[in-house]
Amino acid sequence: MDIGVYDDYEDYEEVEFIAKSDKRYIVLVIYDIVDNKKRNRMVKCLERYGVRVQKSAFEAYLSKKKYEQLMKDASRIIDKETDSLRIYLLANNTSVRSWGIGDKHIEDVIIF
Template sequence: MPSAPPSKSYYLVCYDIEDTKKRNKLAKWLLNYGIRVQKSVFEAYLTAAEAMEMMEGARPWIGEGDSLRVYELTVESYENKQVIGTPLEHLPWNNLIV
């Protein structure tokens, strides 16, 4: 009997990187894991292992005075988000049919 796929969670990923070159490289890295919803904010739908991989892979671009923050969201908190302006409706990815 095949095992169930790992469960996924929603994540809000925010960064503040002073150096432009490092900031651009980090943003490019994060595109492997999520969708950019603002200049320094991404939303992602990942397993816990993928989230750890994303954070560990980001370390080279986080210097003194920089930060990367990753918040795990509940389905309810993600679905109840409030947006003023143009909403980007791209999640939940668990309903995506390929």
């Protein structure tokens, strides 16, 4: 049923990230990787730390140690000449709105 021009826009989920502890980090990892093998290796790497929210985006909720390990592990996988890796350390009260299909979300796994 078409209920108006704004119905699609209004059909979103909203989540606010609030870390339960000062010692935990909320992290978003996004990447562009040209080579299929390296890209698969990145997926396998990031699955150990967090949850996949898009094809090349993962969210994770980590201790400082794990956060640092993630940066080391992930940065070694990419080809610095052709690929890009960006790791956002999200501050408390960051929020996200999402439309369309969703993979598992971090909030399904971690209770903040």
